[in-house]
Amino acid sequence: MMKNIYKKILCILALGLVLTSCENYLDDAPKGSKIPTTLADYEAFLRDEYANQSVNVAQALNLMNDKFIDIATLAADRLTKANYMWDETTDRIQLNQEDESTYYMQYKGISTFNLIIANALTTTEATEEQKRAVWAQAKILRAMSYYNLVNFYADTYLASTAGTKLSVPLITSADINAPSKQVTIQELYDFILNDVKEALPYLPKVSQTALHPNLGAGYAFYSRVYLQMSNYTEALKYADLALAENNKLYDWNAYYIANKAVIDIPNDYTNTPSPMGYNYVENYTFRHGERTYLSTEYSIPVERAQRFETGDVRFRSRWELRTVGADTYYRRTLSGMFNYGGITTVEVYLIKAECLARANQISQALEVLNTVRKTRIQPSSYQDIVTTDKTTALNAIFRTKNNELILTIIPFADARRLNAEGTYKVSFSKVNAGTTYTLSSTSHLWTMPFPQGATRNPGNGTITQNVAK
Structure with a gap:
């Protein structure tokens, strides 16, 4: 079911940012190739799971020390070592000459989703409802990819600074000559929210495959974005809507x-x-x-x-x-497959728990938290977390969420959000070979530098680094 139907994307990836315009490229079909015309042709791009549906945030995992790096790798990979050992003296911009997959793979997916968005509604051999569903699913996936980029290469969202600080290049066309603009953080979040808003009315309640976002996914992602913006009212609203679609927890x-x-x-x-x-x-x-x-x-x-x-x-x-x-x-x-780049119910449960605690509904927040914990903690060790203290409740929620979503971008994004807020700051300390290493909540390491390949060849636009080193 999940096999990639098309081994090669029909439109050529150029400058690591955008696919060649189908208006130009598809005028003449190369021998042995097929011009996409039906909805099924474009829908197949959503199934390209190893390219368009891949979310590589390895350096964020390194910084969080959420994955183990062996001694040999630390000796060989200087960028990995700089993040893993929290070395603020290292110029990561100079080191980031090859660690480009986070950037280029997200934009490769975005380019494909742009292609679908531009063409799905005028395809053949499908009903209007079917066309709208694929169009909407591409919008959700594009928004998710931009969320990953802005929470990796730019400062975290803070209402007081989001209108002036730069985020990442915004590209809405699959044309090779399409201009890109490095928009502000606020502009990019507005774009993400609008994509979700436009997609929601057309998302199916049950999708074709796990790679196709359904209505629950749209609500859940909306909730994730609003949480990152510290808009707890809207985050809670959409968490509830998502859980109304799917509230299952794995035992x-x-x-x-x-x-x-x-x-x-x-x-x-x-x-x-x-x-x-x-x-x-x-x-x-x-x-x-x-x-x-x-x-x-x-x-x-x-x-x-x-x-x-x-x-x-x-x-x-x-x-x-x-x-x-x-x-x-x-x-x-x-061994098998792991949903590290998508969205699951446990994330939404814990978003709901945080939002309730933020609203001083502590007992309700802990009820949600303990619902999750009962499916994870052995009965012989399990005890309900009970407290009336907001900080204690929130710290318990943060701990559970970091453990549940380890090896995804979410603990990294949450830490950045909490550090920007300033009340529940995240910092780390460890001892290695007798030396103490620390990562402070204000460290510049929390923002990853653009790869040099992107800044040197930015396509039809310009890119300014968002971090000094």
Whole structure:
């Protein structure tokens, strides 16, 4: 079902930013190629899961220390080391000459979605409702890609500065000659919100595949964006609408019991099947993370593993302690597919919990939080979190959310949001080989530099770095 129907995108990717205009390129079909004319032709691009649906945020994971980096890699990859070891003296702009996949893959997807948006409504062999659905799904996916870019390469949203600080190039055409403008953060968020607004009336309640955003995905993404803007009223509103479409939570306790005989074997790293694939009951829409072909997830550092709750069977089912030479870490033990770039119900539950706590509805917020935790924490270890203190409640929500969405962009985006707010700041500290390393809440490292390939060859526009180094 999920196989990419078209092995090659029919329009040529140029300058890493935009696909060649079909108005020009499709005047003459190359021998052996097909000109897309039907809705099915354009809908097939949505199924290009290993390109258009891939979300690589590896350097954000490095900065968060959410994935383990071995000694050999730290010695060889200076950009990875700068982020992983929180080295503020390093000029990451100079080092970022090859780490370009985050930038180019997101824009490759955007270009494809632009192509669909421009042509879906005039295709053949489909009803108007079917055309509108594909058009709307491309709008949601384009908005999701821009969300990833602005929360990687630009400062986080802050209402007081969003109108003056630059974000990323905004491109709305698949034409190779289309101009791009590096718009402000506010302009890009306005664009994202408008894409979702226009798409919502046409999204199907049940979509063709997990790669096609449904109505629940539209509501859930709306909620994510409003949360990042600290608009808790709207974030809660759309979280509730999303959960009305799908409120299922996966029973990780049942998974652990079913696979316990393999999981609990000491020093055995036999892979068990990942339940977080296309049919994961928590999916609103599925998108890959960086590791699309290897079909395994990342191992994690010992220090990161210590932030999981006692009795967390989701953690126990995914990683096991291992020492190889000088490296000790928690090795990944699942194989299969992982929804790292899409949206799941657990994220929306925890958005709802935060919004309720922000509104001082502490008991209701904890009810939502504990609903999630009961499906993750072993019954012998489980206790409801009970408090009347807002800060305690929010910290419990943040902890659970960081653990639930580890290896996605969300913990990174949340940390940036909380640091900009200033009340619940995020900072890290670790000791390595006797030296203490810290990442402060105000560090410039929280914004990633554009790759040099993009700034040197910005297409039909200009790009200004959003970070000094």
